[in-house]
Amino acid sequence: MPKREARRVAGSEQVGPYTLLRVERGGLDPGVPGQFFMLEAPGRLLPRPMSVCLAPRGELAFLIDPVGPGTRALCALQPGGRIGVFGPLGNGFRLDVERPLLVGGGIGVAPFPYLSQRLGGPRAVLGFRSAWHAEAAVLVPNAEVVLEPAYVTEALPAAHGVLACGPEPMLEAVRRLTPHAQLAWEAPMACGYGACYGCVVEIDGALRRLCVEGPVLAAA
Ligand SMILES: Cc1cc2nc3c(=O)[nH]c(=O)nc-3n(C[C@H](O)[C@H](O)[C@H](O)COP(=O)(O)OP(=O)(O)OC[C@H]3O[C@@H](n4cnc5c(N)ncnc54)[C@H](O)[C@@H]3O)c2cc1C
Ligand code: FES
Numbered sequence: 001m002p003k004r005e006a007r008r009v010a011g012s013e014q015v016g017p018y019t020l021l022r023v024e025r026g027g028l029d030p031g032v033p034g035q036f037f038m039l040e041a042p043g044r045l046l047p048r049p050m051s052v053c054l055a056p057r058g059e060l061a062f063l064i065d066p067v068g069p070g071t072r073a074l075c076a077l078q079p080g081g082r083i084g085v086f087g088p089l090g091n092g093f094r095l096d097v098e099r100p101l102l103v104g105g106g107i108g109v110a111p112f113p114y115l116s117q118r119l120g121g122p123r124a125v126l127g128f129r130s131a132w133h134a135e136a137a138v139l140v141p142n143a144e145v146v147l148e149p150a151y152v153t154e155a156l157p158a159a160h161g162v163l164a165c166g167p168e169p170m171l172e173a174v175r176r177l178t179p180h181a182q183l184a185w186e187a188p189m190a191c192g193y194g195a196c197y198g199c200v201v202e203i204d205g206a207l208r209r210l211c212v213e214g215p216v217l218a219a220a
Contacts (some may be wrong), residue, residue: 002193003028004086009077010059016135018107019075020053022061023083030055031088032095033115034165034184034216037062038192040084041070047086048074049189049211051111051165053139060085063136065107089192093182093216095119097161102126102140103152103174103181105166106133111184113139115163123160127152127170153177175219184216 011022030052038047039062048070054061066072077083093111095118102112102124109126116122124143127150128134137143146152153173156162162181164174171183187210190198194212201210203217 001029002087002089004084006082006084009079009081009083011079012075012077015063015139016132017065018133018136019064019066020061020139021064021074021077022059023085025055025058025060028060028085029088030060030114032092033118034092034111034163034182035088035090036192036215037085037087037089038189039074041073042077042083043073044070046070046190047084047192049089049192050074051184052088052114053110054113054117061113063107063110063113063139086192090211090215091213093163093184097163097182099160101157101160101162102143103156103162103164103166103170104140105152105170107136108164108166108170108184109136109140111165116140116142123157125152125155125157127166179220181219182216183219185210185214 008024013020036049036051040047050062053063066075100122105127121141124140126143127146129148134145137145162178165184187199190196192211199210
């Protein structure tokens, strides 16, 4: 069951351009990899959705790309500060996959450290726009890094169960190549639990609340 709690910030570390924000877990369940928490960003009205990146004993960690005011406020939190968190929310990845392969791009690698741990460290192919961004690959065991102008979809080995997270064009390309993949999608979210309809997306002609039916959906 998702819970809403105020937790203490345990740490904040730079990983390339991203921030790994570590929060004391308290009584929170980390959920399944691919599920997310709504994090209250100081000074912002609405919380921001973030995937669980790591769930070591006693902590939850989130890898955050500072793209706007909410994410910048989260990245500025200091150890000892307080943060409101709510989760775990949504549907994560199915873990009953034969020969799993993690395919990610940019900040889409965020759920992979936890996912990799739960799957026993499978192979991963991760794409980044620069070597600086690719520093995040250190969080994912057995990762092969692809830098632009090359794309991860050019490096996909055959006959794997693909679990993917990244920008929409990458997910669309993965979907065309591997129709049985599991894809973690993104949409702006205000509530995170199905009440506001702010995250409705059209997928294959059907309107879906991504926070309830996703964020992980089957490609086919
Ligand atoms: C289920 C889920 C899990 C996520 N996990 C992570 C994560 O682990 N790490 C991370 O850094 N980010 C993650 N995100 C994206 C993150 O929530 C947004 O980047 C953040 O809410 C932006 O807030 P902001 O105030 O910083 O920027 P804003 O000013 O709100 O937005 C900055 C720019 O990003 C666009 N944008 C904002 N939110 C989204 C979104 N959800 N999808 C696509 N475009 C968006 C805006 O249109 C704008 O162009 C996740 C999103 C979802 C839906
Ligand atoms: S974020 Fe409110 S319904 Fe999905």
